[in-house]
Amino acid sequence: MHKNTRESWLTDVYLIAFLGWMSVLAIGMAATRPHYLFLNAIFLGVTICLILITYFWGLITGLLSNLAFIFAQLLTVIYENQIKADLVPWALVYWLFIPLLLSLTFYGMTAHSRRLQTQNAKLQSDLVERGAFDEDTNLRTTVSYIEDTAVFTETNRRFDLPVTTMIVRIRYFQEMRNMLSDAQLRALLQLVSQTIKGAMRTNDITYLLDRSNPTWAVLLFTDASGASIAANRIKGNFAKALANDEELSNLDVRLVVGVASWDSSKMQSPYDLMNAGIKETEYDV
Known part of the structure; x- marks a missing residue:
């Protein structure tokens, strides 16, 4: 029961953190100039992909993908500033860390949720085994x-x-x-x-x-x-x-x-x- 409480609590914490960083992302996108609306849309799509990669392929793969995204952004900033002499506004700096934090919090939320489901299934199985009747054969135990x-x-x-x-x-x-x-x-x-x-x-x-x-x-x-x-x-x-x-x-x-x-x-x-x-x-x- 203590483990179930802990997993449930951690699931809620990660959910709140995920929603919090989503709010920060929304505020950041709203604060940037309309000129960067298309770039924000592209980065948002990439962020969703990174979250899905972390969820389906695991934490290590997700971290490597996020690091690759950060590296790609840095190369883009260097190219814009040095080659095209076009200054990228500091308001877009949140794209360097928000996708990573969203991936981590979403993964933590789903991981602890799966553990909670596993523990609940085991608990139900134990209750059946310790109960008076078998659920399939309806025989006494x-x-x-x-x-x-x-x-x-x-x-x-x-x-x-x-x-x-x-x-x-x-x-x-x-x-x-x-x-x-x-x-x-x-x-x-x-x-x-x-x-x-x-x-x-x-x-x-x-x-x-x-x-x-x-x-x-x-x-x-x-x-x-x-x-x-x-x-x-x-x-x-x-x-x-x-x-x-x-x-x-x-x-x-x-x-x-x-x-x-x-x-x-x-x-x-x-x-x-x-x-x-x-x-x-x-x-x-």
């Missing part, structure tokens, strides 16, 4: 999983109901990621999510724990044997759904499933159950 697991385990303690988690991952996803387009990745996440939800009972809750290495979880009131049956059902349904999907049917995608049951003598927190399920995916061959 890790936050909800941890909270719900605490409720499930308390039910296990009170009523001695078996609690099991099922962790689902895509086999060799990291190796496969470079072969997937962003559209295919979104379609794959949707397909796996729908398959898992469709294969579970209405009182079983499905979660998307991780998007970077897609990891799903399901909480069930059943033992490991019952969860294994559901795991096989998910794999079978996914194979059929994948074959019928035009966008993904050419991909060799397989799921790995890990099943872990709550053991109050060995597990202390919901993370223990989740990590145990993730560990079990390594043995699903």
Whole structure:
């Protein structure tokens, strides 16, 4: 939040400075004689080009372009004074530094504005990741999983109901990621999510724990044997759904499933159950 405030403040400062130098430029152009109206128009066009060069090609390129413009003006003054004996009025001296200052302030304003946008996008992404639901699949996230697991385990303690988690991952996803387009990745996440939800009972809750290495979880009131049956059902349904999907049917995608049951003598927190399920995916061959 402090960084956002700082970037917003600097953006405003550069904006005010840019508008201030624009005002100085307007006053300077109005103060010169009408005889130099055409020259002012040319210099104004060059100034706009310099601002755009600085914006699109970066600060270094912009500075070099401005220095070249200053050098060209000095050569023009020398030529007018020495060769043509035509004195250039001192009122035009503002063209030596105003374009440079306008370029610098405009670049500073836009640079800090882009940083502010990047930080806001990251903040929104963090809020989604830490939130209760994933925005694409509409599944609950890790936050909800941890909270719900605490409720499930308390039910296990009170009523001695078996609690099991099922962790689902895509086999060799990291190796496969470079072969997937962003559209295919979104379609794959949707397909796996729908398959898992469709294969579970209405009182079983499905979660998307991780998007970077897609990891799903399901909480069930059943033992490991019952969860294994559901795991096989998910794999079978996914194979059929994948074959019928035009966008993904050419991909060799397989799921790995890990099943872990709550053991109050060995597990202390919901993370223990989740990590145990993730560990079990390594043995699903």
